[in-house]
Amino acid sequence: MTRFPARLIALALFLGLSPAVFGQSLHTAPIDGIVAVVEEDVILRSELDQATRNIRMRLADRADQLPPDAVLEKQVLERLIMMRLQLQRAEAMGLRVGDIELDQTLARIAQQQGITVDQMRAQLARDGMSYQDFRQQVRDEIVISRLQQNFVQSRVTVSESEIDNALINQSDDQNQIHLGYLLVATPDGATPEQIETARTKIEGIRDLIARGDMDFAAAAMRYSDHQTALEGGDMGWRGMDEIPPLFATVLPAMQKGEVSQPLRGPSGYSLIQLIDSRDQALETLTEYRARGLLVRISDLVSREQAHAKVEALHARIRAGEDFASIAREASDDQITRAQGGDMGWFPLNAWGPAVANVIVALRDGEVSAPFASDVGWHLIQRLETREQDITREAQRNRMRELIVRRKADEEFDRFLRQLRDESYIDDRLGSSS
Numbered sequence: 001m002t003r004f005p006a007r008l009i010a011l012a013l014f015l016g017l018s019p020a021v022f023g024q025s026l027h028t029a030p031i032d033g034i035v036a037v038v039e040e041d042v043i044l045r046s047e048l049d050q051a052t053r054n055i056r057m058r059l060a061d062r063a064d065q066l067p068p069d070a071v072l073e074k075q076v077l078e079r080l081i082m083m084r085l086q087l088q089r090a091e092a093m094g095l096r097v098g099d100i101e102l103d104q105t106l107a108r109i110a111q112q113q114g115i116t117v118d119q120m121r122a123q124l125a126r127d128g129m130s131y132q133d134f135r136q137q138v139r140d141e142i143v144i145s146r147l148q149q150n151f152v153q154s155r156v157t158v159s160e161s162e163i164d165n166a167l168i169n170q171s172d173d174q175n176q177i178h179l180g181y182l183l184v185a186t187p188d189g190a191t192p193e194q195i196e197t198a199r200t201k202i203e204g205i206r207d208l209i210a211r212g213d214m215d216f217a218a219a220a221m222r223y224s225d226h227q228t229a230l231e232g233g234d235m236g237w238r239g240m241d242e243i244p245p246l247f248a249t250v251l252p253a254m255q256k257g258e259v260s261q262p263l264r265g266p267s268g269y270s271l272i273q274l275i276d277s278r279d280q281a282l283e284t285l286t287e288y289r290a291r292g293l294l295v296r297i298s299d300l301v302s303r304e305q306a307h308a309k310v311e312a313l314h315a316r317i318r319a320g321e322d323f324a325s326i327a328r329e330a331s332d333d334q335i336t337r338a339q340g341g342d343m344g345w346f347p348l349n350a351w352g353p354a355v356a357n358v359i360v361a362l363r364d365g366e367v368s369a370p371f372a373s374d375v376g377w378h379l380i381q382r383l384e385t386r387e388q389d390i391t392r393e394a395q396r397n398r399m400r401e402l403i404v405r406r407k408a409d410e411e412f413d414r415f416l417r418q419l420r421d422e423s424y425i426d427d428r429l430g431s432s433s
Helices: 004-015 045-058 060-065 069-092 097-112 117-126 133-155 160-169 192-211 214-225 304-319 322-331 353-359 390-422
Strands: 034-038 039-043 176-185 234-239 264-266 268-278 284-296 342-347 374-387 425-427
Touching: 039 045, 039 069, 039 097, 045 069, 060 214, 069 133, 069 390, 069 425, 097 133, 097 322, 117 234, 117 304, 133 214, 133 322, 133 390, 160 390, 176 192, 192 214, 192 268, 214 268, 284 304, 284 322, 284 353, 304 374, 322 374, 353 374
Parallel strands: none
Antiparallel strands: 034 039, 034 425, 176 234, 176 268, 264 268, 284 342, 284 374
C-alpha cells in the first residue's frame, strides 16, 4: 500500500497503456447518460462503457471466464464509485499531487515499460487515449495511495514487542503460498436469514467449481464480493503468517489447485484456493569493503583541475605507492581520510550509484580508473567482499510489514464500507443508498 513505484507500475500494466480502465476524466467525457451519482459528482455511461471495454481487453484471453454483461458492469461501476469516494475524501483532506512529482512518476512508468515518455505518449494516442487523460488517471492513483498511506499511519501502529511476539509464535513453516480468494459478503449485523442466504450461495458456487462447470478464477470474477473479483480472486504470494488465522488452519492440509470448504469469517463466507506454494529461501546480502579517495570540485578547484590531480594520484598508485598513504595525504573526503580511505563494509548502493557502478565491476584488490560524481573525481580500491546472512533481519522487516498490512487491510476495508454507507450514492444500475 505504501510502496509507490510498484503500485503505479502495476497501474500502467493494468491499463496496458491503453484507454484507462477507470474511464475518461470528467472534463473530457461527452455529456451523456448518468449511471451513478456519488455525492455531488456523477459517473457517466461513457465512463462505465469505456471502463468495461478495457476490462474485456485486459482479460481477452479469459473471455469465457467473465461474468454476464450485467454483472460485470455492476462490478466495474462499484469500483468506479469507490474510487470516486476515495478521491473526494482525499480532496477534503487537502491531498494533492504536483506536476513535477507526476512527471517524475510518468517517467518511471515509461522506464519500467522499456520506452520513453514520448513513445508512451504515441502508444496511448494509437490506442485512442489522450496523454492528459492518462496523466489524470495516474494522478488519481497517487492521491488514493496517499490517502491509504495517511490512513495507515494514523490508525495502524506496530510495536517492537508485537514483532518479537509474532516472530516467537510464527509458524516453523516458512513456505509462501499463492492464494485465490472468493467472498460472499454479509452486512454488519447480518440477520440469520442473510447469513443463511450467503451460506447457500457459497455452497452452490463451490459445487459449480467441484463439478468442473467453472474454474475458481471465473467463479471469483462472477460471484465474489471482494475487491479482487476482477482479478479472478488472485491475492498474490504471501507468507503463512500474512494470511488470516482462519485460512492458515486449513491451508496446510490442502493440495495445489484445491479449493477449501466454505469458511465463515467476519466479512461473510469465503472460499480459498491454494494456487501454488514455494520455499522461502535463505536471504543474503553482498557487502563490499573498499578504500576511497576523493578530489573535490569547488569554487577554487575546477572539474578539469580535479581531474588532472586525480590522474596524477592514480599514476602514483599504479607505480606502486600505497593507496592508503596517498588517501591520508591527498583525499578530500573528511569521513575516510584519517583511515587511509577505508570505507568499511557496506552494501552495494550505500555510497551512491557512481560508486556502485564502479565497485561491482572491480576484482578484490583492484584499483579503479578515475571516475566522476557530482562532488568531484574519485578512485576506489576494492579490498574484499562477503555474503551476509540477513534472513533474520529480513524476516523482522517482513513481519513488521505483514502486521501493518494485516491491520491495514481490515481497518481500511472497514473504513471503505463506512465511507460508502455514509455517502449519498444513487446507483442507477441498482438502487439508491
